[in-house]
Amino acid sequence: MDTQGNDMKTVLITGTSxxxxxxxAVAAARAGMRVIATMRDTGKAGPLRHAAAAAGVADRVEVLRLDVVDPASVSSCVAEAIDRHGRLDAVVNNAGAGRVGTIEIGGTDEVRSTMEVNFFGVVEVTRATLPQLRASRGRLITVTSVGGVVGQPFNEAYCAAKFAVEGFMESLAPVVATFGVDVTVVEPGAVASEFVTSAVPDLPALVNTAGPYAPALQAYVDRTRKSFGTAQTADEAAASIIEALTAEKPAFRIQTSDWARGFVGTKLTDLDGSAVQSLTDAWVR
Incomplete structure (x- = not known):
């Protein structure tokens, strides 16, 4: 996606708080793009505005409200972006929420709410922006997860949603390619961010209410804490998204680190599933 010259490209990004x-959002603005930075609560835009100002790109970052689970909010935001700039050249589906637990304890309502944010939110934003992306022969980039390829213990709802997103985008990609639209899924591994805190705000309470699953959950929690001790930064993960935005022809699937490539690679070469099961079994023992 060429961002040079007077034809500044406009990219809409969800979940930018x-x-x-x-x-x-900041990296895209630094790369020369006009950024429509969206979030559910624009009262939380302070850190983004500060980071954009520090990077010298505050004039390229506009904050709009968009709640991915509210179709009216999505439509309103997209309409406002088009009214202001006349076009969208790229969309980054980034908004999402983690969920740690297991079905017997958490119940189906937790699964439904997780799917609503992580899957149906992506579907709604995609549906609303595709007319503009077809017109601009633009790019549709979705942040999934290594959990969209490899199912992980106590992440049943989250991984189910991310699996669904990957299947949706893999199916959609050849359809919209007939209009010149490129589709990419970006798969981070562990990233040091507030996402982890939002997924499990109170780990001790979660373990205490896990009943017969408590020992396995505690083992998983201990293992996960160690993995996030060596997590990549959000800036490092964002670099892969910028790669997808600026490459002449982006790949459909991009992992954000060597660890993520190795982890996803285990699944993609594991025809009978034994390698993945052997790997994740160790996480809960």
Whole structure:
């Protein structure tokens, strides 16, 4: 996606109040793009505005409200972006929420709410922006996760949603390619951000209410804490999204680190599933 000259490209990014979304908004502006930075609560835009100002790109970052689970909010935001700039050249589906737990304890309502944010939110934003992306022969980039390829213990709802997103985008990609629209899924591994805190705000309470699953959950929690001790930064993950935005022809699937490539690679070469099961079994023992 050419961002040179007077034809400044416009990219809409969801979930920009923190983490990967914030880092991507600033990085895209630094790469010469006009950024429509969206978030559910614009009262939380302070860190983004500060980071954009520090990077010298505050004039390229506009904050709009968008709640991915509210179709009216999505439509209103997209309409306002088009009214202001006349076009969208790229969309980054980044908004999402983690969920740690297991079905017997958490119940189906937790699964439904997780799917609503992580899957149906992506579907709604995609549906609303595709007319503009078709017109601009633009790019549709979605942040999934290594959990969209490899199912992980106590992440049943989250991984189910991310699996669904990957299947949706893999199916959509050849359809919209007939209009010149490129589709990419970006798969981070562990990233040091507020996402982890939002997924499990009170780990001790979660373990205490896990009943017979408590020992396995505690083992998972201990292992996860160690993995996030070596997590990549949000800026490092955002670099892969910028790669997808600026490459002459972006790949459909991009991992954000060597660890993520190795982890996803285990699944993609594991025809009978034994390698993945052997790997994740160790996480809960």
């Amino acid at each position: 923190s983490g990967i979304g914030l880092a991507t």
